[in-house]
Amino acid sequence: MSLTFLSVLIIMLGAYSFLFGRRRVRHLTAQTDVKQHSLDGYHGAFVMACVILPAFSFAVLWSGFGPLVIENWLREFIANNSGGLTDGEINVLVAKAKALHSGVINARFVGLETVEAAAYFGGLLETSSYLRAFGSLALALTGFYFSQKLIAPRFAVRQKVESIVIWVMIGASGVAILTTIGIVFSLIFETFMFFQKVPVLDFLFGLHWSPQIAIREDQAANPGEFGAIPLFAGTLLITFIALIVAVPVGLMAAVYLSEYASHGLRNFAKPTIEVLAGIPTVVYGFFAALVVAPLLRNSGADIGLTLSSESALAAGLVMGTMLIPFISSLSDDVINAVPQTLRDGASALGATKSETIKQVVLPAALPGIVSAILLAISRAIGETMIVVMAAGIAANLTANPFESVTTVTVQIVVLLIGDQEFDSAKTLAAFALGLVLFFITLILNVVALRIVNKYREQYD
Amino acid sequence: MTDTSTSMSVSAAPKSPEKIARLKARYRAERRFRFYGRAAIAIAAGILIFLLSSIVYNSIPAFTQNFVELDIELAQDVIDPNFSKDAEIIFAADWQGLIKTSLRREFPEVNSRADKRELYDLVSSGAGDWVRDFVLDNPQAIGSMVRLAVPTSDDIDLLIKGLIDRNLPESDRLVSNKELGWLDHYTARGRVHTQFAWVLFTSGDSREPEMAGLSGAFVGSLLTILVTLAVSFPIGVMAAIYLEELAPKNRITGIIEVNINNLAAVPSIVFGLLGLAVFISFFQMPRSAPLVGGLVLSLMTLPTIIIATRASLASIPPSIREAALGVGASRLQVIFHHVLPLAMPGILTGTIIGLAQAAGETAPLLMIGMMAFIVDTPTDITSKATVLPAQIYMWANNPERAFLPKTSAAIVVLLLFLLSVNATAIYFRKKFEKRW
Numbered sequence: 001m002s003l004t005f006l007s008v009l010i011i012m013l014g015a016y017s018f019l020f021g022r023r024r025v026r027h028l029t030a031q032t033d034v035k036q037h038s039l040d041g042y043h044g045a046f047v048m049a050c051v052i053l054p055a056f057s058f059a060v061l062w063s064g065f066g067p068l069v070i071e072n073w074l075r076e077f078i079a080n081n082s083g084g085l086t087d088g089e090i091n092v093l094v095a096k097a098k099a100l101h102s103g104v105i106n107a108r109f110v111g112l113e114t115v116e117a118a119a120y121f122g123g124l125l126e127t128s129s130y131l132r133a134f135g136s137l138a139l140a141l142t143g144f145y146f147s148q149k150l151i152a153p154r155f156a157v158r159q160k161v162e163s164i165v166i167w168v169m170i171g172a173s174g175v176a177i178l179t180t181i182g183i184v185f186s187l188i189f190e191t192f193m194f195f196q197k198v199p200v201l202d203f204l205f206g207l208h209w210s211p212q213i214a215i216r217e218d219q220a221a222n223p224g225e226f227g228a229i230p231l232f233a234g235t236l237l238i239t240f241i242a243l244i245v246a247v248p249v250g251l252m253a254a255v256y257l258s259e260y261a262s263h264g265l266r267n268f269a270k271p272t273i274e275v276l277a278g279i280p281t282v283v284y285g286f287f288a289a290l291v292v293a294p295l296l297r298n299s300g301a302d303i304g305l306t307l308s309s310e311s312a313l314a315a316g317l318v319m320g321t322m323l324i325p326f327i328s329s330l331s332d333d334v335i336n337a338v339p340q341t342l343r344d345g346a347s348a349l350g351a352t353k354s355e356t357i358k359q360v361v362l363p364a365a366l367p368g369i370v371s372a373i374l375l376a377i378s379r380a381i382g383e384t385m386i387v388v389m390a391a392g393i394a395a396n397l398t399a400n401p402f403e404s405v406t407t408v409t410v411q412i413v414v415l416l417i418g419d420q421e422f423d424s425a426k427t428l429a430a431f432a433l434g435l436v437l438f439f440i441t442l443i444l445n446v447v448a449l450r451i452v453n454k455y456r457e458q459y460d
Numbered sequence: 461m462t463d464t465s466t467s468m469s470v471s472a473a474p475k476s477p478e479k480i481a482r483l484k485a486r487y488r489a490e491r492r493f494r495f496y497g498r499a500a501i502a503i504a505a506g507i508l509i510f511l512l513s514s515i516v517y518n519s520i521p522a523f524t525q526n527f528v529e530l531d532i533e534l535a536q537d538v539i540d541p542n543f544s545k546d547a548e549i550i551f552a553a554d555w556q557g558l559i560k561t562s563l564r565r566e567f568p569e570v571n572s573r574a575d576k577r578e579l580y581d582l583v584s585s586g587a588g589d590w591v592r593d594f595v596l597d598n599p600q601a602i603g604s605m606v607r608l609a610v611p612t613s614d615d616i617d618l619l620i621k622g623l624i625d626r627n628l629p630e631s632d633r634l635v636s637n638k639e640l641g642w643l644d645h646y647t648a649r650g651r652v653h654t655q656f657a658w659v660l661f662t663s664g665d666s667r668e669p670e671m672a673g674l675s676g677a678f679v680g681s682l683l684t685i686l687v688t689l690a691v692s693f694p695i696g697v698m699a700a701i702y703l704e705e706l707a708p709k710n711r712i713t714g715i716i717e718v719n720i721n722n723l724a725a726v727p728s729i730v731f732g733l734l735g736l737a738v739f740i741s742f743f744q745m746p747r748s749a750p751l752v753g754g755l756v757l758s759l760m761t762l763p764t765i766i767i768a769t770r771a772s773l774a775s776i777p778p779s780i781r782e783a784a785l786g787v788g789a790s791r792l793q794v795i796f797h798h799v800l801p802l803a804m805p806g807i808l809t810g811t812i813i814g815l816a817q818a819a820g821e822t823a824p825l826l827m828i829g830m831m832a833f834i835v836d837t838p839t840d841i842t843s844k845a846t847v848l849p850a851q852i853y854m855w856a857n858n859p860e861r862a863f864l865p866k867t868s869a870a871i872v873v874l875l876l877f878l879l880s881v882n883a884t885a886i887y888f889r890k891k892f893e894k895r896w
Binding site: 004064065067068071158162165166168169170172173174175176177179180182183186187189190248249250251252253255256257260261265269272273275276278279280281282283284285286287289290291321324325328352353354355357358375378379381382383384385388389409412413416417430431434437438441442445446449 | 486487489490492493494496497498499500501503504505507508511514515518694695696698699701702703706707713715716719720721722723725726727728729730731733734736737738742743744759762763766790791792816820821822823826827831840849850852853856857864867868871874875878882
């Protein structure tokens with residue numbers, strides 16, 4: 001029985017039990033002359049919650065963890081059936097049996113033992129789906145039986161329902177924590193496996209990055225190939241170019257819009273700049289790779305510069321464009337938060353408007369602006385599509401913006417796209433890079449938020 | 461009083477030449493500063509206009525497509541030799557062969573193998589599908605001679621649109637002189653015409669640019685977004701209600717709050733790594749499926765929805781809560797009967813904006829394999845699918861010349877889609893906005 005069908009069934013049962021609970025309490029109250037404690041709907045909701053929640057949690061947990069158990073059994077089955085296989089061979093057979101079962105490969109191209117394994121696998125899957133349906137429906141009925149027995153006019157069901165709702169809400173808040181834990185643990189786990197193949201220091205401080213070579217058995221442990229310094233350097237170069245574009249433009253736009261612009265201009269210019277923030281990054285990537293890069297190359301050729309077709313400059317310039325609205329809206333907020341009295345004081349001393357801004361407003365807003373820039377840096381470091389499409393893949397260690405460089409995010413994408421084995425150093429390296437990315441952006445964000453909070457206290 | 465102040469300022473400012481010069485310099489600095497501000501806005505607006513116009517300009521050719529009318533003999537022995545009238549047998553007939561026959565009949569002088577191959581390149585290698593669809597709709601036409609418009613190949617299409625210059629020397633041109641001659645044969649007889657490229661919206665992905673469309677990616681995007689909405693909206697709203705209205709202010713809720721703020725700033729590609737490691741590798745969920753894509757995007761959108769919902773809840777004045785409490789409502793009744801309905805417009809706006817972000821997201825979906833080459837339109841959330849941004853990425857990487865306008869057109873479609881979604885959000889905000 002498919003999960004969709006089962007969910008529909010459970011929801012229908014839930015709807016029925018809601019109506020049942022509501023009717024039941026009305027009926028019971030009508031027979032006595034006591035006053036009903038809770039409204040009818042709460043009784044219905046109580047029975048419904050007791051039917052849906054356990055049944056649904058069971059079905060979801062079973063669907064999540066069932067495949068793990070089944071794969072283990074399949075592995076054992078194959079190991080017992082054939083005997084004397086290495087883990088790697090078993091993995092291949094497991095994958096083949098699954099592919100055969102889902103119809104990706106044809107039975108003609110695999111051995112008899114794989115066909116048997118696939119049949120065994122299919123049987124397990126079917127049994128598992130019946131057990132899932134049976135278990136969750138049994139839970140639903142049990143929940144129904146015991147909860148409807150509790151229904152009585154004086155039963156304080158509102159409090160029960162409300163505490164169930166609050167617990168569900170607490171669970172929902174926990175999802176955010178679970179996500180973080182999931183990120184940290186999955187990254188750390190894979191990174192740990194990576195560092196068993198490649199030493200930490202070689203990864204963090206090595207100067208050569210060419211993971212492709214690690215595919216070959218004999219060079220898999222060659223430590224020099226996973227030196228991430230060129231990636232860090234490339235990321236920094238592109239981020240730097242992006243900031244050179246975004247900080248002056250974004251900051252000046254924010255200053256002008258909040259201090260000078262007429263109402264009409266502000267109403268027009270603010271949404272325009274915000275549109276830049278709404279454009280998907282893949283569009284920026286396309287723009288960088290197919291419009292800006294050729295433009296730069298041609299104009300570079302005109303003045304005698306040779307730009308590679310995938311230059312750090314094109315990616316950086318376009319990434320800077322992407323960051324303009326980010327910087328401008330964040331600095332707009334902090335500039336507006338500077339108290340008007342400071343501006344009035346400066347004007348009273350005879351300062352012109354630009355002097356007021358340069359010598360009073362901006363210094364007062366400086367912590368906020370610094371944190372905006374830090375957040376922009378964290379954005380730029382984590383940005384993927386622009387660099388994947390417009391920066392290069394080859395890991396050059398260079399500070400020349402006209403050459404192609406590669407970044408951390410580009411390498412994560414390159415390493416993980418396509419088929420991959422989960423235990424090869426190549427795949428694991430992507431997770432190690434991801435961990436570095438996660439921690440750097442995390443630190444930048446924490447520092448930025450700290451600065452903002454500290455600054456906010458000053459004027460509140 | 462006015463008199464005294466004027467006389468004072470006059471007497472206090474004996475205008476020495478240095479002072480006048482300094483004042484002039486300060487005013488110049490002021491004007492310069494204003495100019496920088498205007499320039500910054502002009503740069504931002506200019507880049508936006510340049511970006512949009514270059515993409516729209518590039519996309520224009522992709523919205524039309526050229527067709528050539530061929531005289532095709534719908535031979536019974538090719539289509540359905542046994543008169544079975546079985547749709548499956550008819551479906552599998554050699555349609556491309558019929559087109560080749562038609563082309564050979566039109567140009568009997570073409571004999572050599574290489575020339576024939578070039579001749580066949582005049583029309584799309586998927587042109588047979590057009591004939592097939594025609595016959596499946598009109599089975600009585602089998603055995604007769606019909607004149608059908610079929611798409612030209614991508615290079616011929618580009619040539620007619622003027623994107624390949626026919627005045628170039630033959631060696632620099634993708635279309636040979638012979639092909640030009642054959643095309644002119646049809647053009648002279650008025651049998652080449654341009655139509656709106658419905659293919660772009662009706663068909664799935666294809667290796668042939670003239671056959672490639674967005675319908676598969678569009679449905680994939682829709683399914684993914686539905687999963688995202690179904691997961692992130694209830695969880696996000698419930699979490700926000702708890703944190704804003706109910707949670708005691710203690711260490712744990714403090715940690716959750718900091719955590720949500722930090723999650724909002726985690727690079728999207730890290731969510732892709734999470735999806736790969738947890739959903740696909742650990743829980744063995746299917747690769748390339750909208751289910752996994754939607755789950756990954758939900759985790760990414762969750763902070764946005766929580767933050768927007770909390771802001772919306774916080775803007776509801778306490779007087780409403782106090783009034784409801786005063787007439788005897790419980791805390792949850794206050795929230796669900798009064799606060800939540802009033803906060804709903806703000807919550808919906810935040811959700812729609814979060815979903816629009818998710819709909820434009822590419823990087824995490826690349827990690828979980830949602831950029832596979834998939835021809836069929838996905839039917840459910842576990843079938844293999846791709847999404848619009850991933851389709852754009854794939855087309856942008858395709859070296860075939862005709863994919864450049866296609867990619868731009870796909871971007872135009874994506875931007876229009878996002879624009880309409882965001883416009884809905886703005887409409888909601890404007891319509892239900894209340895000032896307390």
